[in-house]
Amino acid sequence: MITQVKAPGKLYLAGEYAITLPGQASIIFAVNRYMTVIIADVDETKPVITIDSDKLGQKLIHLDQLDQQTLDDTWNLTTKTLQVMSLWLAEHQQTLTSLSIKLASDLDQDGKKIGLGSSAATVVALIKGIAHHYQLSLSRLELFKLSAITLSSLDSFKAGSMGDVAAASFESLIFYSRFDNQWLETELSKSNCQLSALIATDWPKLDIHDIAFPSNWRLVVGWTGQPADTQQLLTINAKVARIYKERLGSKTTPLIKRLEKNIQQADYISFRTNLRLNQQALVKFADFMHINYVTPKLRELLSSAYRRGIAAKISGAGNGDNGLAIVQNEATEMALKKAWQARDIIPLQLEIATPET
Known part of the structure; x- marks a missing residue:
């Protein structure tokens, strides 16, 4: 089985800087540059995931060592996303199996970053792709929450607004109000935390909704x-x-x-x-x-x-x-x-x- 999905980049119209605080507002465009993910089943005697990125090269992860993978290298986003999705699949009585994953981005310009939120788009596209591949549905809001959980688990991203995640998940012009990150951190630290229950819960201060853009603008x-x-x-x-x-x-x-x-x-x-x-x-x-x-x-x-x-x-x-x-x-x-x-x-x-x- 082969699954192909994509997640868009973003541009802020308004709300920068303050949006890193809970309850503050922003308006964000999702734009038509994308991170594309292609996932295929592979036959391997030992369960492995092979990742091929057009930006980072190749990485091989043995699934029996997934939980022990370090998160201090350039692959931390994909590794953490796979760890989160392994837990989420287990809650749905499914197991992460041997896969070939290809990541391709057009979110840069001549090899330079142009501020379109490539990190968020990577996480959103990979989560969307894995959910589709295992035939499990995620609403746009649930996709945002799983992606935000993933990025909030990484020290280098937890202070961010997650507005880029919202735009990549909703794929439109959106109003976004940041959730209470301290509340999320507390929920994730609980020993009985279940991802499925957490993404089904209302998150304090979170508000994401579409805005219709005038056709002549x-x-x-x-x-x-x-x-x-x-x-x-x-x-x-x-x-x-x-x-x-x-x-x-x-x-x-x-x-x-x-x-x-x-x-x-x-x-x-x-x-x-x-x-x-x-x-x-x-x-x-x-x-x-x-x-x-x-x-x-x-x-x-x-x-x-x-x-x-x-x-x-x-x-x-x-x-x-x-x-x-x-x-x-x-x-x-x-x-x-x-x-x-x-x-x-x-x-x-x-x-x-x-x-x-």
Whole structure:
């Protein structure tokens, strides 16, 4: 049996930084660049999983040693996902068997990361693929929760927002409010913790729902050519950062709720105003935190849009990666892309993803 699935990348419209705190809000695009997973059954005398990644090479895991695998190498995401899925399958009276797993990504540009959330897409696609392969169903919300559990179990990812996981799981434009991560950590530490029961439970503060994007609005994305290290940015001055993130969230969460209403009502003028207010709040936060948020190229990306009356914003953690704009017609889109290209900013061929059938 062969199973093929994919999970999309993401771009933040609004909510960065504050979204790492429980209950804060964000709006996130799932975009049409993907992590693809192909799973096939194999005959082996000793049960093994062979992983072939177009980015990392090959890895062989003997299933009788899966629980003992270290999580301190470049394979930690796939290894932890397999460990979690082995437990989840056991709760459904199934066993992880010998498999060939291929991972292929188009979430980068010329071999460089472009801020689309490749780590989250890897975990989501692998969980989705294994569930499909063993003919077990997962709702989009359950897929998110299993993926979030996996990433929350890794020290290098547990502080993240999981917004990229939400976008990859729901495959659309979404409103996302972060769950209470301390509650999840407590639940996972209980000796009687069952994954199936945990993903069936309501998670405190979690809210994920689709937002319908106006049919005449167009997403335009520009890449600076400078990858940003999101995990490093998220850990700068962690104790002080929480205070400033709470202040940021008190400003941005009401704005994000207004932005959602602006999108639903296709009110472009109000949307443009509220998006710029969100951007200004992030710039002030970055100044307080001494984060190099607005690079020269990102400043040019924004000013090129603002001069043309276009709604625009830096997407993600700043310090490189992407900015985005929302336009209402093709002529405006072409003019903006031309202005970006004149400043060495690369327009990316990205659209809002549509759910995989």
